[in-house]
Structures are given as structure tokens and as C-alpha cells.
Amino acid sequence: MPSSIRNSLVWIFDAFERDSTYIRRRMFGCDAAYIDGLLCLVAADRDKPWNGLLVCTSQERHAALIEEMPALRPHPVLGKWLYVPQDDPAFETIAERMTALVLSRDERVGVEPKPRKRGRKSTLPKT
Numbered sequence: 001m002p003s004s005i006r007n008s009l010v011w012i013f014d015a016f017e018r019d020s021t022y023i024r025r026r027m028f029g030c031d032a033a034y035i036d037g038l039l040c041l042v043a044a045d046r047d048k049p050w051n052g053l054l055v056c057t058s059q060e061r062h063a064a065l066i067e068e069m070p071a072l073r074p075h076p077v078l079g080k081w082l083y084v085p086q087d088d089p090a091f092e093t094i095a096e097r098m099t100a101l102v103l104s105r106d107e108r109v110g111v112e113p114k115p116r117k118r119g120r121k122s123t124l125p126k127t
Contacts, residue, residue, distance in 0.1 A: 007031045009043035009086065012053060015099040030054075033102070038110030040102045045086070049076045052085040053095050061108040069094050
């Protein structure tokens, strides 16, 4: 059953609409943006700490991104990704900068998504 709740932050992904590789998917009640098959950004419009922009990256790349955008911080639950809460004064600036980095294929942003697990049929013989 599709959710009727609208995410007020999906405007962040408007910049991706002209990119032929862009896909938007729901992820843990939020919206995720994929470019070139990589999971890049998650717009979270829920209760804290799921209220802001999550930047999908590796921990090795955190320092370089934080140096460029000090408002970014490790997400309190998903520490492997960076985060800027929606109530941060730099939120819109960070969102615009991150979409520009994604569109320029900056190597610091984007992770390979884990394959979805599919339901398996039982291998036990019927009796």
C-alpha cells in the first residue's frame, strides 16, 4: 500500500530530473536519490534524527566533505553517512551544494546499494 504522506524535502531532487540515470525510491520512510545506480542522497522529513539530508558516502570521505561544508556531521544512527538537519541555518545551501556535487559525479558522494533480498522458496521436499 503506497504511503499518502508527502515528503516536503523532495524539492532537493528537482535538480536531478533531467539526468537520465536518476531514480527516486522510498527508503525507511524517506526518499532516496540514485544517480548512475549509486545511492547518493536521502531526503528525510520525519522526526529527529530523520529530518534533513543524508549524504551517502564512505567514512573515508567524511573529512573532505566536512572540511568543505562544516554543517555536515555523521548521522546519529547511520554514522557511515553524513547529515545536515533541516533546522540547520546552512540546510538549503548544503542541499544545493550536494546536488551539484552529485550531478558533477563527485567521487566523494554515492555508494553501491546493497542488493535487495528476495524471498526464497523453501528447498525442503514436500512430504
